Amino acid sequence: MTDTFREDLLSGKVAFAAGASSGINLQVARRYAEAGAKLFMISRSDDKIQAAAQGLRDDGLEATGMACDVRDFGALMAAFSACRDKYGAIDIVLSGAAGNFLSPALGMSANAFKTVVDIDLLGTFNVFRASFEFLNAPGASLTAITAPQAVNAMPMQVHACAAKAGVNMVVKCLAMEWGPGGIRVNGVSPGPIGGTEGMERLAPNKEMAEASKGRIPLRDWGTKDDIADACLWLASDAANYVTGAIINVDGGVELGDAAMDLTKVEIRK
Ligand code: COA
Numbered sequence: 001m002t003d004t005f006r007e008d009l010l011s012g013k014v015a016f017a018a019g020a021s022s023g024i025n026l027q028v029a030r031r032y033a034e035a036g037a038k039l040f041m042i043s044r045s046d047d048k049i050q051a052a053a054q055g056l057r058d059d060g061l062e063a064t065g066m067a068c069d070v071r072d073f074g075a076l077m078a079a080f081s082a083c084r085d086k087y088g089a090i091d092i093v094l095s096g097a098a099g100n101f102l103s104p105a106l107g108m109s110a111n112a113f114k115t116v117v118d119i120d121l122l123g124t125f126n127v128f129r130a131s132f133e134f135l136n137a138p139g140a141s142l143t144a145i146t147a148p149q150a151v152n153a154m155p156m157q158v159h160a161c162a163a164k165a166g167v168n169m170v171v172k173c174l175a176m177e178w179g180p181g182g183i184r185v186n187g188v189s190p191g192p193i194g195g196t197e198g199m200e201r202l203a204p205n206k207e208m209a210e211a212s213k214g215r216i217p218l219r220d221w222g223t224k225d226d227i228a229d230a231c232l233w234l235a236s237d238a239a240n241y242v243t244g245a246i247i248n249v250d251g252g253v254e255l256g257d258a259a260m261d262l263t264k265v266e267i268r269k
Contacts, residue, residue, distance in 0.1 A: 007034075007035065010032055010091075010092065010232070011035070011037075013032075013037045013038070013091040013092055013235075014083065014084075014087040014088055014089065014090045014092070015039050015090070015091065015092035015093075016039075016079075016083050017040070017041045017042070018041075018093075018097050019043055019098065020042065020052065021041070021043035021044075021045060021049045021051075021065075022043075022048065022052065023195075023196045023197055023224070024145060024227050025145065026052055026224075028224075028228045029041050029056075030056060031228035031229070031231065032092060032094075032231075033061035033062060033063055035236070037091070037235075039056065039063040040063075040079070040083035040086065040087060041053055041063060041064070042065070042066050044068075044069050044097075045067065046065075046067035050065045052065060064083075066082060070095070070097045070123030070126055070127055072126075073130060076126055076127060077130050080130055080134040081134065083134065089134060089135060090131060090134050090135050091135075091140055092140070092141050092143075093131045093140070093143070094144075095124040095127040095128060095142070095144045096145040097119055097123050098119060098145065098147075098198070099115060099116050099119040099120065100116060100159075100201060102157065102201065103156055104156055105158045108159065113162075115159075116163050117162060120160065120166075120167060121162075121163040121164075121170070124170050128170065128174055135183060138182020138183070139182055140182070140184070141239070142174070142184065142185045142186070143185075143187065143188060143231050144171050145188055146164050146168055146188070146189045146246060147164045148189055148250055148254045151165070151168075152254060171187040171244065175243040179243055185244065186245045186247065187245070188234065188246075188249055189246055189248045190227045190249055190250060191221070191248075191249070191251045191252075191253035192250075192251075192253070193222045193223065193224060194221040194222070195223075199221065209221075215253075215257045215259045216250075216251045216252060216253055216258060217258040218251035218252055219251075221251070222249060222251055227249055230249045234247065
């Protein structure tokens with residue numbers, strides 16, 4: 001994809017991005033703004049979201065930050081209202097706030113499980129549900145950041161697997177209910193993405209990182225740009241007929257463990 005393709009793709013649109021102070025979500029939010037959208041971004045930490053918004057404005061982009069926890073429905077309604085007051089009805093919504101840590105189920109309290117489910121699953125429902133009355137519909141596009149954990153069971157991640165499985169179903173159910181109103185709802189499932197807090201938590205040393213890459217069909221982690229470009233496409237009119245889809249941008253991770261050494265296999269000629 002060329003930069004020319006990205007330019008003006010979202011010109012005149014209004015985008016709202018949740019969980020956007022850092023990592024994948026910040027890159028997606030930046031891509032929306034680079035493509036011409038006016039951007040309203042939220043995260044739990046006021047300091048972090050204000051710094052992120054300032055960083056985008058320093059690069060000449062239109063961006064406003066506000067502190068808002070996706071677990072707080074009332075605060076979300078206020079944030080969507082502030083976004084519409086400032087920029088107009090909302091065309092694009094990103095739900096990306098997430099929490100994760102590695103822990104066996106027996107090392108996890110009920111509150112630990114609930115905390116991740118509240119951020120990822122309830123948070124996604126809250127963001128999309130709260131957005132509804134502020135959307136520019138028909139034509140609005142909602143995207144959730146999900147994960148291969150939604151489909152692939154993983155040890156030490158019962159909380160994230162359960163939460164992301166729920167996120168996929170929120171996407172599909174809302175796509176069905178809101179499709180007649182011209183609202184598209186999709187998910188993007190990033191595999192391991194380098195330079196993110198998530199991968200620092202899930203593969204905290206070089207050995208774990210290399211082992212992880214060896215199990216991926218494409219044999220490497222992805223980049224934040226890989227996810228941003230998929231989200232840009234979904235937000236644009238180029239994806240006009242796409243709804244209820246979970247787009248895997250994961251190097252093939254969801255296919256399963258691809259650890260194999262074909263040099264040791266005798267291939268019949
Ligand atoms: N192992 C086991 N339990 C853990 C844990 C770990 N590594 N980290 C947190 N918990 C438990 C806490 O002990 C607490 O349970 P308790 O009340 O029974 O003791 C519960 O989880 C909530 O923790 P708390 O720190 O109060 O929650 P928080 O809302 O401040 O933080 C988290 C949320 C726990 C998800 C935290 O990891 C976070 O802020 N993550 C955001 C960033 C992130 O994860 N990014 C990657 C996204 S893929």
